[in-house]
Amino acid sequence: MERQLLADEVRALRARRGYSQDELAKLIGFSQSTIKNIETAYRMPTKEQAHLLDKALDTAGVLTRWESRIRAAPISPGFRPFAAAEAEARALKWFEYSVVPGLLQTEEYARMLVEAFPGLTESEVVARVAAKLDRQAVLELEDPPWFWAVIDEHVLHRNVGGPPVMAAQLAKLVEFARRPRVCIQVLSAACPHNAMGGGFVIAEVARQSTVAYVDTVLDGQTVYDRAMVEMVGVVWESIRTKALSDNESLGLIEEGAQQWQQRIAS
Known part of the structure; x- marks a missing residue:
């Protein structure tokens, strides 16, 4: 927002x-597409760009202060617009290639992932983990959204934080997979697919257009464009139809949880 x-x-x-966009771009020494991306919320201005825009538009530093405030928040700028749609969604369709979906993560698992991000202070880690856990409240509502998740089989075996963390995390997946409005499917590691570059989420919101979030190594992007959201939906259906059934997937997750428990015992 x-x-x-x-x-x-x-x-x-x-x-x-x-x-015009072109005239402003020349004033700050960047391309017209940079201005267009900023004005459509496709990209956040960098600190340098915000400073130059303040000078060109004579704003007394307003944009620089906005930029600093947004980047200091515990939820990344690219995801923040999607967070509002996530909180109001009637249905969420989530694919993850490398990690457990954020709404299903345990606190310990989430912390391990956040700590892996370079340059964060302890207070920033705490704030980011808390923000992620706060978002999970949407699945605890009296009338929660329908939640579909497809996760790559590698997620079940990637060691995030050690066997105790992984055993607890997979136990939580098992618990959620048994809920009436939740469907978790596993995509076999032997199955090639067209989203190996990263995860994405689709949020269907009542009386609003469907929104998607596409993850990247740096930040990620909230997508509003109808054609692009439709294409993300096509990819989702392609992946979902290749995944194991919910019952088969539950068995695989339970097996993974047992394997992590055995590693604790050994």
């Missing part, structure tokens, strides 16, 4: 000054 507000503010300030 804040990212979209920043985009709207840049667009309004540019219009008030009477600049």
Whole structure:
């Protein structure tokens, strides 16, 4: 939401000054596509770009302060617009290639993943983990969204935090897989697919357009464009139809949990 507000503010300030996107781009020394991406919330301005925009638009540092505030928040700028859709969704369709979906992670598993991100202080780690756990409340509502998840089989065997963390994490997957509005499917490690570059989520929200989030190594992107969201949906259906059934998947997850428990005992 804040990212979209920043985009709207840049667009309004540019219009008030009477600049075209191309004219503003030349003033700050960047391309017209950079301005377009900022104004459509496709990309956050960097600290340098925010400073240059403040000078060009005579804003007394407003955009620089916005940029600092957004980047300091515990949820990444690329995901933040999607977080609002996630909280209001009637259905969530989630694919993960390398990790357990965020809404299904244990605190210990989530912390291990956050700590792996370079350059974070302890307080930043705590804030990010807390923000992720807070989001999980959506699945605890009296009327929760329908939740479909497809996870690559590698997720069950990737050692995140050691056997105790993994055993607890897979036990939580088993618990969720047995809930009435949750379906977790495993995609066999031997099955090639067209989303090996990363995970994504589709949120279907009542009385609003469907929104998608596509993960990347740096930040990720919330997608509103109807054609792009539709394509993400096509990829989702392709992956889901290749995955094991929910019952077969539950058996595989239970087997993985037992294997991690055995590693603890040994």
